[in-house]
Amino acid sequence: MRHYEDIAVGERVELGSYTVTKAEIREFAEQYDPQPIHVDEAAARESVYGGLIASGWHTAAVCMRLLSEGFLNETASMGSPGLDELRWLAPVRPGDTLSASVEILDTRPSESREDRGYVKNRLVGRNQEGDDVISWEATNIIGRRP
């Protein structure tokens, strides 16, 4: 288990990959983002995207899965107050394989609570062509070593 003290500015972690199927794109979007470009193949073909694309929230969720498994679940993570500069940079289409990496931008101890610190990080998700499809800058709360 890694704690706040073990995380260094400049560290970069590769987070593995995840293939997004057409069935999963539709299933996610029918539940959480039922816009025609995500759930209606004929309408999506007629749209500016020329075919079904994943909900941006689905792309984010896939990258969160990679971040959880590749970083946070080995770390004393205590949640997150939020993020900034979430950007959807290119469409994600059925069959795309996304990979992600996270880089540590800044660390600072909590001023009010001795048991935790804040870790600012930048996540980038890419498709199999190497094109960036999503990025964000988040703050995570990480427990200090007891």
Added chain:
Amino acid sequence: MRHYEDIAVGERVELGSYTVTKAEIREFAEQYDPQPIHVDEAAARESVYGGLIASGWHTAAVCMRLLSEGFLNETASMGSPGLDELRWLAPVRPGDTLSASVEILDTRPSESREDRGYVKNRLVGRNQEGDDVISWEATNIIGRRP
């Protein structure tokens, strides 16, 4: 169908509500955010949260569902380049009923494409106690009237 020209700065739309069950919290998190506070009831009880809480991405997805159904699907939406200031303000717990509203902050026509404009908006999601649980500021691309 509403177009870019129909959307006015200051407009505020109430987006309806959605109840988040424990089963859905676990199902979402097992797929996309398998951290103990979201999927492991015993570990969550021992955490700073004192029980299972929804993934922040699940809370966002629920609000996106409300935004899609209550606003975007009646609008000539063409996607979004991204958002800023996403904040998770309070935990979402099993059985919570979330409601959301969106307010139009700014509109500007695209300089490079005559068929669209950009609509900046702020979404706020609240629980049944009236506590804000999430907020973000997004830009949506909205088609102009043909």
